[in-house]
Amino acid sequence: MDLVFRDAEVVDGTGGASYRADVAIDGGRIAAIVKEGAAAGCQRPTARRVVDAEGLVLSPGFIDMHAHSDLALLRDPDHSAKAAQGVTLEVLGQDGLSYAPVDDRTLAEVRRAITGWNGSGDDIDFDWRTVGEYLDRLDRGIAVNAAYLIPQGTVRMYAVGWDDRPATESELDHMRRLVAEGMEQGAVGMSSGLTYTPGMYAKDAELTELCRVVAGYGGYYCPHHRSYGAGALEAYEEMVRLTRDAGCALHLAHATMNFGVNEGRAPELLALLDEALDAGSDISLDTYPYTPGCTTLVAVLPSWASEGGPEAVLARLRDDGTAERIRHHLEVIGSDGCHGVPVDWDTIEISGVSEGTLTDWVGRRVDGWATARRLLLEDRLGTTILQHVGHEENVRTIMRHRVHTGGSDGILQGLKPHPRAYGTFPQYLGRYVRELGVLTLEDCVAHLTSRPAARLGLTDRGLVREGHRADLVLFDPATVGAGATYASPRTLPTGIPHVLVDGVFVMEDGGRTSALAGRSVRRAR
Numbered sequence: 001m002d003l004v005f006r007d008a009e010v011v012d013g014t015g016g017a018s019y020r021a022d023v024a025i026d027g028g029r030i031a032a033i034v035k036e037g038a039a040a041g042c043q044r045p046t047a048r049r050v051v052d053a054e055g056l057v058l059s060p061g062f063i064d065m066h067a068h069s070d071l072a073l074l075r076d077p078d079h080s081a082k083a084a085q086g087v088t089l090e091v092l093g094q095d096g097l098s099y100a101p102v103d104d105r106t107l108a109e110v111r112r113a114i115t116g117w118n119g120s121g122d123d124i125d126f127d128w129r130t131v132g133e134y135l136d137r138l139d140r141g142i143a144v145n146a147a148y149l150i151p152q153g154t155v156r157m158y159a160v161g162w163d164d165r166p167a168t169e170s171e172l173d174h175m176r177r178l179v180a181e182g183m184e185q186g187a188v189g190m191s192s193g194l195t196y197t198p199g200m201y202a203k204d205a206e207l208t209e210l211c212r213v214v215a216g217y218g219g220y221y222c223p224h225h226r227s228y229g230a231g232a233l234e235a236y237e238e239m240v241r242l243t244r245d246a247g248c249a250l251h252l253a254h255a256t257m258n259f260g261v262n263e264g265r266a267p268e269l270l271a272l273l274d275e276a277l278d279a280g281s282d283i284s285l286d287t288y289p290y291t292p293g294c295t296t297l298v299a300v301l302p303s304w305a306s307e308g309g310p311e312a313v314l315a316r317l318r319d320d321g322t323a324e325r326i327r328h329h330l331e332v333i334g335s336d337g338c339h340g341v342p343v344d345w346d347t348i349e350i351s352g353v354s355e356g357t358l359t360d361w362v363g364r365r366v367d368g369w370a371t372a373r374r375l376l377l378e379d380r381l382g383t384t385i386l387q388h389v390g391h392e393e394n395v396r397t398i399m400r401h402r403v404h405t406g407g408s409d410g411i412l413q414g415l416k417p418h419p420r421a422y423g424t425f426p427q428y429l430g431r432y433v434r435e436l437g438v439l440t441l442e443d444c445v446a447h448l449t450s451r452p453a454a455r456l457g458l459t460d461r462g463l464v465r466e467g468h469r470a471d472l473v474l475f476d477p478a479t480v481g482a483g484a485t486y487a488s489p490r491t492l493p494t495g496i497p498h499v500l501v502d503g504v505f506v507m508e509d510g511g512r513t514s515a516l517a518g519r520s521v522r523r524a525r
Contacts, residue, residue, distance in 0.1 A: 002046035002503065005474065007036075008053035009161070012464040013060040013453075023058055025470045028503035031070035033466055034482040039200075044523040051498065053474055057441070060449035060462050061088025061471035061499065062425045066222075066253055066407030069146070070098050073518075080512045081141035081412055085425040085490045086473035089145040089499050089521060091452075091463070094253065094409075095224045096153030096193030098124065101136040101178050106158045112310045113197075114356055116296035131186030141516030143499055145471070147456055148281050148520070149191040149222055152210060162309040164201045167348045172209060179213045181289040186522025188456050189203040189219035194226045195337055196299060197306040201359025204242050208292040219523060220249035220282075220455060229259035229339030229389075233268055240276045240283065251455055254409045255285035255398060258389045259295060259341045266397035277403065284409030286457045287398050288428045291390030294351065294411050294418040296368075296384040297376055300343060301326060303336035310381055317377050328383075345372070347388045352414015354382025362415045380468035384414045386486075396438050399428075419489040423482030426493035430481030442475060457524055468525040470503035 007480060010033070011018045020036040024045035032045050063139050064082065067090035082090060092098065097114050099107065099121075107129070113119045128134045130149060138146055159169050159174040167175065179190060190210060194200045197266040208273035211221045221243055227235040236252065243250040298306070298313060304311050305326050316322040329335045334342045348366040353359060360380055366372050366385075375383050376483055398404060406428060410421030420427075425448060432438040439447070453462025460468050471495060480495030499507035 001031060001045055002049070004045050004047040005053040005058055005427040006050050007059035008056060008463050008474065011057050011059045011442055011445045013051045013462055015442050015445055015450075018442060023464065025503050027502070028470055030464065030466050030468050032417065043213070051474070055476065056474050056497070058464060059445045059475070059478050060464055061473050061474050061501065062086045062406065062448045063440065063452035063456070063462065064090045064408050064410070064424070065251070065405045065452045065455070066410070067092055068094060068117050068411050068480070071124055071143045072119055072412045073146060075123055075136065077143060077516055079510055080492060081410065081422050081490070083499055083506045083512060084496060085422070086475060086496050086499050087144055087425060087469035088499065089146045089147065090475070091149060091188070091341045091456070093187070094191050094222070096151045096191050096196060096199035098154055098156075099130045099150040100128060101150070102129055102154065102158060106154065109157055109309055111155050114320060115382040116298070116411060117411050120354065121260045121306065129224035130185060131182035131187050131271070131446040133287050135186050135520035135522060138518070138520040139515055142518040144518040145515060145521050146518065147188045147522070148186070150179055150187045150190040150336045152190055152202065152207070153196055155179060155210075155371070156198050156202060160198070162198045162268070162304065162307060162312070164307045166203060167206055168396055171351060172206060175210060176213050180217075183214065183217035183219055183523065186520065187219065188523045189251070189411040190214045190221055192221070192223040193516050194223055197303055200303055200336070206240065207250050207348060208242055209247040211243055215248035217523065218457065219253050221246075222251045222253050224253045226336070228256055230261050231255055231261055231271065233265070238274060238283060240272070241486050244281055244386070248283075249282040249455075252283070252285035254293075254407060255287055256293070256390060257394045258391070259339060262394065264393060265395040266388045269490050270401055272396065273401070273403070284403040284405060284451065285401070286399070287395065288393060288407060288409050288420045288424050289355065289399065289406045289432055290418070290420050291388070291392055292396060292418065293387040293389060294420070295385060295387065295410065296381070297348075297372060297385050298381040300330065300335060302329040302336040302337055306337075315379065317373055318501045322488055323373055331369065331383050345369075349386040349388065350375070350383060351416045351418065353388050359415060360423070360518060384411060384417070386418055396432070397449070399432065399438065401454050403451070404447050405455065406448045418490050419482065419484035419486055421484070422490055423484035423493060426480050426496065427482040429475065429477070434477065434480075455519070456520065468502050472500045474498040
């Protein structure tokens, strides 16, 4: 044997009661589990290395169902932001915008469009164009494992462009082919960002056709749907209906109920989902255990202002008459980019900028349209923001649901990112399990491990079980917690000494090793 964890308290991911056991690892897989009090004659396993796990919990590695590490995994081999949390698998390609499949034009456009999420990419060798080539790039070695969703907005950018119009039949055929090729090359499903351009220009009929392709490969659809504010419940219902018509599994991204109009309305969302589940729909969701959201400043603009792509946006912002029209939509009508709710500038905090001369703005609230317009122009749309619009009661209610999983939605870009990027998983275990008792430890671990593994179709991850891959976390239930705060968002968590990816220590004695044990995790063919 390579390794034995001796006398661990095993929380195995099933949701069942924990038990004390020795767990042996060999060849990257769990080779033996010998429970305390095993029958006489059952020898305790031995190995080249034995780790005393007395007082610690051994669980499956955590699966981040909503990650924005598409470039971070390539530029930052350390990637302690996730490894130190016990994350052993991230799902990339979120919110309909990422870097494959692309051609040269699309790559340049998508890099520009999501600079606020991932940086400009000037430090990255974009030596891929297809989904398969991107996954091959990950296979050269990354800190943790990664799966990929085909980004519908990028696909539309590739086949249609930035126009707000229905796709032609030939353009729809092109998008179907791009989605099919991505699924064949290993993607686990498709994402959308239906408050982000150009993906938001797709009508339901177009999305349904693409979801039918995804369903044919056994994948799932992961939409950032059309509203998390005014009309949120209608937007959720739209996604349930669309995927039911397409025969496609549905995973609801960062399934929150935000803004003042939705305070206390989480039970209405869950009732809608329960009705669909009871009728046979295949639905899951993810959330992060915080109230503020995080996006780019340009994302709150009305969609008509973003038609044509980033340069067209900047041209409209420079024109005083058009800029006044944008302001009116934001402050009076409520833009679709701000979820149909008139913007409250006091809720918007600058978390990152791309232009170095603007760093003094980080941590400050936007004090009105004049400031927002100036930042958008001077930062060339690269500004990221926190939106303080959530409700704690809704957060707690949704995380209890039977199909809930954990997703950080962690944007690692910016001087002052949302603390969820560094703290989501220990925040669940420390605050919501130990301190508040919202979830039991066993139930919470199931939310973070076996449930997401099942959604991804992974039959050998997500459980502490003999024969499964040794993606494992050893943590102290008495001290585990998020170190990240809004004031110090890059502080690493406490109480997680060891993390293994495929049987290799990526965290050891509380520090990051040099191991790049992660690889792409592809949809089973």
